Amino acid sequence: MLSLPDELLEAVLDETGARRDLVALALSCRRVHATADAIGALKYSRIVALFGHDNLWTHLISSPHLASQVRELEIYCDDASSVLESMAFSADELSLSPVASAVEPEKIAQALRLMKRLYSLTVHLSKNMDENQTPLNSGLLSVSCNNARAGLDTLRVRAYPVVDIASLEQPPIIPDSLSWNLTALRVLDLRGTGYVPASFWKRICGVMRLSTRLEEVYLPQLRLGGVADSDWSFLPHLRVLHVPDMRTSVAHEVLNFASAHPQLEEFSWQSPVPYDFLTTNNMPRFPRLLRLVETSHVFIRALLTLPRTPGSLTLETLEGFELSAETIPLLLALRGERLVSLTLSSLDEKRTLLDAARLLPNLRKLRILHQVKGEPVSVWEAARAFPRLRAFANATAIYTVEGTP
Structure with a gap:
């Protein structure tokens, strides 16, 4: 039996990008798992930490060989310990190290620069203010975007508390292209940032312009005051675009952006703009659309008014549909x-x-989130009505067929 040298196995593990791929490879055989465990690739592949976790950053800086094994990193602002506790299966087992809020941003920057295989970065920001009326850990986002490796695949930005007070005085919870070092980003997810000024659309466009390999973009709710500028550029690889609730002024610009990307395969539209607005603006034709998610029948009606060749709209997935006799x-x-x-x-x-x-x-696959009246649809009724059904869920039942993709 051929025995591969440890150096070769380590090289293969080092070249593995996503953590899920790393874990799958490590589980392929006992020898690979032992090698991955020996170099710290499994233990350090995913780290969840507070911004002020000084001991962790010091440890990673002093152990660059371990820092280089990090594939996924989640950084929480210092006042998010309660969020971490609520997410834990057992609060008794969750150990939050003492937080030194005065930790130098340069220490985090240095640790990030050592994470040469970092694949996914999630930054959880705070909308709360300190005693000086400054957003807590306000430099976290710029430090992260400017020091994470340029080849980062996924960036997610979240903010707490999720529900905003409608104020234009917002912390900088959207990345600024002036502190942007990411040129190979594939996924930009800003869904968890709450309501932000409409003028931030220009900032998002600036970020996207520097990440021309983007395939998936999830926008925040651009609902507060301000005017959106049409300062976007074409993204040749964009396949997924999710648009949440937003102001009409921004909705017009985002529709133009979507229309300029006919290669989109997945689209979400949650903005409750009227039918007339959709039909009189630059409504996308979506010639390659496969998945229409979280949308309304108003948007679908507007989509169907567009002239198109027969059979050009071939959806495989439809989510958020309101089914009625009408x-x-x-x-x-x-x-x-x-x-x-x-x-x-x-x-x-x-x-x-x-x-x-x-x-x-x-x-x-069929899911029913809400039924207005009458007896709920049973598993057996769904199975009889849809002979190829393999997964069914409503408020009272979940049904799956084992071994079916």
Whole structure:
């Protein structure tokens, strides 16, 4: 039996990017797992820490060979210890090290520069103010974006508390391109930043302009005052775009942005703008759209008004659909026979779903989030109505078929 040298196994592990791939590789055989464990690739592959965890940053700086094994890093602002405790399975088992809030940002910057294989970075910011009315750990985002390796794959930005007071005096919870060192970003996720000024659209555009390899973009809620500038550029690899609730002024710019990217495969639109607004603005045609998620029948109606060649809209996934007797024709217009996954944000009654079943012969996954009236749809009724169904869930039941993708 051929025995590979340890140096070769270590080299393969070092070249593995995402933590999930690293773990999968380590579990492939006992020898690889032992090698990964010996070099710290498993123990240090994912780190969740507070900004002021001085001992951790000192440890990583003094052990660069361990810092280089970090693939996923989550940094929380110092007042987020309660958030970490609420997320833990057992608060008794969660050990939060003493926080030194005066930790030098340069120490975190130095530790980040040593993480040569960092793949995913999540920054949890604070919207709370200290005694000087300065956002707690206000430099965390700029330090992270300016010192993480340029080849970082995924950046997520979150902020606490999630519910904002409607104020224009917002902490800098959106990355600034002036402190941007990330040029190979594939995923930019800003969903968890709450409401931010509409003028931040220009800042987001500046960030995207420097990360031309972006494939997935999740925008924040741009709802507060300010005017959005159309300062975006074309992203040739963009496949996924999620648009939350936002002001009409920004919605117009984002529609233009989406329309300029015909290669989009997944799109989400949660902004409750009226039908007339959608049909009179630059509505995207989505010639390659496969997944339409978290949207409304108003948006779908506007989408169907666009002139297109027969069969050009071939959705496989539809989420957030409001199914009623009035919206069944929309499923027919959307070529429901192509759908394999359907999530209903609301269902008026059981009979409507059973009537719509003939339009969905290939449905494999069905979720019902809310049913307005009548007895809920049972597992057996769903299975009879949709013969290819492999996963079903509503408020009272979850059904899966083992071994089915």
